Amino acid sequence: MASLRVYVIRRVLVAIPMIFILLGIVFFIMRVVGDPVSAILGGHAPQEQIERIKEQLGLNKPILFQFFDYLGQLLRGDLGRSLIWGQRPVISEIWDHFPATLELSICAFLVSILVGIFTGIIAATNFGRFFDHAFRLYGIITYGLFIPWIGIMLQLIFGVYLGVLPIGGRIGTLMEPETITGLYVLDSLLTLNMESFISAIRHLILPSLTLGIYLSGIYTRLTRTHLIEVLNKDFIKSAWARGLPKRTVIFKHALKNAFIPILTMMGLQFALLLVGAVLTEITFSWPGMGTLLFERITYRDFTTVQGIIVFFALIVITVSLLVDVIYAYIDPRIRY
C-alpha cells in the first residue's frame, strides 16, 4: 500500500502546476483581449469613475501583479465577485448552477455506459456479421454527431410532434423538491415526493439521451474490441467448453476483464462529457454551468468566466486523478 500512497502523492504534485498553467492561459487571454471595466460600466461612465472601479478591482496594477493577486485569492478559496448586475460572489453563481450540470452529466453518463456496453456486447457476440458492422458504424457515427442537432431533432419529435416530453427547463412549476443535494431526482426521492420525481425525470429524458447517445459510441467500440479479445482467450474458451450458459460467460467472465479499459476511458471521456454538457444545456435551456458560461461570456463578466473555467479545470484534474488512482489500485503494474 505504501507504493500506492507514493503514487497518489506524485500524481497530485503533477496536477498542481497543471492548474496554474491553465489559470495563466485563461487569465492572459481574457486580459489581453478585452477591457473589463468599460464592460461593467456601460457607455456612460466618466473617466474618474472608471479609475475608481479599476482601483477597486485592482485593475490599475501591472498585469503580472493582478495575476498573482488572483492566485492568492484562489488559494484562500475566493473566486472573486461577478462584474455585472448584483456583483454576486462567483462561487455562489457556480453553486446555483452546478447541481443542474451534475444531474445532467450523471444521467447522460449512465445512458452512455448502458447503451455503449449493450451495443458493444451485441457487436462482439456477432463478430463479423451484420450487427457487428452495424454497431461499429454506430460507434463512428455517434462520435460525429453534433449535439445541438441531435437535441433539436429529439425536441422536434418528442416535444413538438408527439408532444409528450418537455423541451426545456429542469422541473415543472412549483414542483422543486426541498433542497438537500440540489439534484432534483435525488432530492425528490429522499423527500418521497413522487410528483417532483416524475417531473424531474420527464425533464431529464431528452437532454440526457442527447448527451448519452453522443458519448455512447466510444463505449460501444471499446466494449466490442475488448470483448472480442477476451472471448478469444483460453479461459473463456474453456468456459464455453464446460457448457456454461452464454449470459454467464459474457457477464461474469468476459465483461469483467474488459472493465479496466472501460474505466480508463471513462476518465478520458470526462472532458468530453463536460463539453457535451455545455452544448446540451444551451440547446435545452438547462440551467447549468454551460448556460451560465455562455451568458457571462456574452456580457464579458470576466471574473465569473474565469471562475467557471477554474472550476472546470479543478473538476477535470480531480477526476483524472481519481481515475488514475482507482486504476493503480486495481492494476498494480501501473505504479511503475
Place this chain on the structure above:
Amino acid sequence: MKKRRWLSFLILSFVFLCLAPGMSFSLQTKPLVLGTTDKITVLDPAKTYDFYTWEVFQNIGEGLLKYKPGTTELIPGIAKSYEVSPDGLEYTFKLREGLKFTDGYPLNAAAVKWSIDRVMKLDLDPSWLVSAFVERVEVVDTYTVKFVLKEPVSFFPALVATTPYTPVSPKSFPEDKVAEPTVGHYGPYRIKKWTRDVQLVLEANPDYYGSPPKSRLFVVKFYKNAATMRLALETGEIDVAWKSLRPIDIRDLKAKGKQKVLEVPGPYIRYIVCRCNKPPFDDVRLRRAIAAAIDRARICQEAYKGTVKPLYSMVPMGMWGHIDAFKQEYGERNLELARKILTEAGYSKDNPFNIEFWYTPTHYGDLEADVAAVIKESLEETGMIKIDLKSAEWATYAAEYLTAGVMPIFLLGWYPDYIDPDDYTSVFLHSEWSPDMGVFYSNPEMDRLLDKARTEIGIEKRTQLYEKIQKLMAEEAPVIPLFQGVLTAATQPNVKGVVLDPVMLLRYYLIYKE
C-alpha cells in the same frame, strides 16, 4: 421468469407515467403562472437599470406616484398628494399613513429620504435619474417629504414614478452596498420564494393599502428560449407568455386561435446611429442618403413578420408631440432621392460609397442579424452603396466601440427611462450627451431648443418645441429611426386583466383567471 415479468411491468408503467402528456396534479392554490425570457438582473432599486427588473419593482414595490394602468396618467402611489412650489424647484409629497415594509419597518418620510439618499450615494447605473435632478431630500414631518431640485424640470413627476425612487427598508437594505433581500419592499405583492433565473413566487402582501391582487399566488417562470416558452403556453403550463415571444410564434398563435394574443405599441424604439464628428458621416448628405434609402417596411415585414411598426421619428407614436418627421422629409422610402444625394456627394455605380455597418448579434434578440441583412440589402439597392456588415458582442459594442467612435454607422435600441419626449431626444441630439450614445452630434440651435423644452412648463408650448426639434432632426439625420416595438402578450383564453400600456411594465396584481 416471474421476477422479470414484474420488472418489465414496473418499467413499462414508469415509462407510461413519464410520457403521459398534460398530467395535472392537484395543488392547494392554483397560482397564476407567467413566463418570460427576460431575467431579473439585480433586485436592488439603486442598481437595477433594465426594464424587466423595473417591472418586478412595480409589483413588489410602489413609488410616490405611479401610472394609472392602461394610461400614461400619473396617480398617487404611496404619496396621497403632492404640491409644486411656484418656481418649480420644490416638490412636497404627503405620504399615506401607517404603512409598513414587508420586514415590519415603518414606511415614513425618513425611510423615503433614506432610500433616495442611498441611491444617490451609491452612484450606480440608474442613479443619474435622481442625482441629475434632485439637490436634496428633506423630511418635513413624519409623513411629509420634500424634494428640492437643482433646476426646474418639467417632467419631474414622471421621474418620481421610476424605480430608483422606490423606497426600500433601511432594516433589510445596507446603506453602502448593493443587496438583494427578498423582504423590505412595499407593494401589492411580496416575495415568497425567489430562485434566480428559474422562478419568482409572489404572494399577496397583506399590509397593502389598496385593493389586494386579483391572484393571491403569482409565479414568474424565467425561460432562456422563446420556443420553449411558447410550447409551455400551448401545453397549459403557463397562463401568460410575456416578453418576448418571437414574431413567428405570435403569427402562429394568432392563426391557431386557441390562445389570446394582445398587442399595443410600446415605447421601445430601434434606430440607426451615424457618427457625426468624423468622416464619412460628418457629411450631412451621406446621412440624408441613408435616411432616404432605408426600407423600414421591409425590416418590419421580413425580420419581424409584421410585429413591429415603421417609425419616422425618435419620439414614438402614441406619445404627445410625435410627428412623422422623416416621412415628411423623405417620404416612406425614396431611392431616387438617395441616388441623387449620393451623386452630388461624388459617388456613382462605379465608385460606390463603401461603409462598415455594425450590429450586435444577441443583445436585441436573435433577429438582429436578420435586421442587419435586410438593411444591407435595402441600402445596396441604390447601387451606389456597398455595405460591409460587422458585428460585436454587446459588451464590446456598447462599452468600447460606441463611445470610442469606432463604428461609423450602427444599430441601437432605446427603452425610455421616463415617459417624456425629452427622454427620446436630448440623449441623442444634445451636444452634451450625444457622444455617450455614439452620435457625436453638435448643433447649437438644437441644444437651445432642447434646453428650452426641458424647462418649459405647459404641454402646448413643449409640443411646439418638440415638433421643431423633430423637423430639424429629420433634416440633419444624425439618428435615423427604424421601427417601434409592439408589446405582445399571449394568454390562455380564461385569463383576464392583462393591461398593456405604453409604460411597458406589466402589473401582475391585475391579472387573474376566470
Place this chain on the structure above:
Amino acid sequence: MKYSISRFIVSNIIKNIFPRKGTEYFVLVGFILVLLIILMAIFAPFIAPYDPIKKVGEILERPSGKFLLGTDGLGRDVLSRIIFGARTAVLVTFLAVSISLSFGVLLGLLSGYTGGKFDTVFSLVMDAMYSFPGLILAIVLAAMLGPGILNTAMAIAVIYTPTYFRMVRGLVLSLKESLFVEAARAIGAKDRTIVFKYIFPNVISSIPIVLSLNAADAVLTLAALSFLGLGLPAPTPDWGFDLRAGHAYLASRIWWPSTFPGLMIVILTLGFSLLGEGLNEILNPELRR
C-alpha cells in the same frame, strides 16, 4: 479472346477499387463524403440554385419543387445556403487544421529535440491545454477574438495544437536515440539537418490519421462556435449559425431550416472520422479487429 481479356482487366480494376473488407468500405465512404463536400465548396456558385444571402422567396416556405429544401426565416433558399455553407466549413477547417498542424509539429520537433527547460515548460503548457475541455477554451477564445474566419480558425487551432505537439514530441524523443540519428550525428550532421532530414520524414507518416480525426473534431467545434453565435458574422452561410437560427422556429413545426444544416455538419464530420478510423486500422494493422 479479346473480349475476355478486357473483361478480366475491367473486373480486376473493379475488384481493386471496390474493397471487400468492411474497414476499406469505411475509408472509401469517408473519402467520398469528404470529397463531395469539398467539391460542393469549390463549385458552390455553379451548383447553388440561388444567391444564399438574398431573399428569393416567401419566408419559411416548405420544401417544394421551387425550393428543394424550403426557405429560411428571411426567405433565403436553404439548399443554396447549405451549399455555400460548405465553403465556410471547409475553409475554416482547413485553416484551423493547418495552423494547429504547423504549430504543433514545429513546436513538437523543437521541444522534443532540444529538450531541457524549454521542453519541460512547453510540455507542461501543452499538457494542461490538452487535458482541458477543448470547446470551452475555444468558446472563451472566440468570444475574446470576435467573429471572423481567421479568428474562428485560430480559436479552433489552439485547442488542437497540443495533439500534434504531443504526438510529434513523443516520436522525436524515441527517434532521437535511434541508430540512424546517432549515425547522422556521428558523421557530423547539423541539428537542423537531423531534425528536418532524418526525424521529420519519420514523423510525417503518422500525421494523416490524426489529421483527419482532428478535422472531424474541428468541424464540430466550428459548428458549436457558430451555434453559439461566436463564429462568422451574418449573413455568411454557416451551418452552425443556420441551425441556431432554425432552432427558433421549432415550436411552429418548421423543421427544414434546422434539420438540413445540422445534417450537413454530421455528414462532413462522419466523412472525416470514417476516413480517419479506416486509415488508422489500415496503417496500424495491429489494432485491427
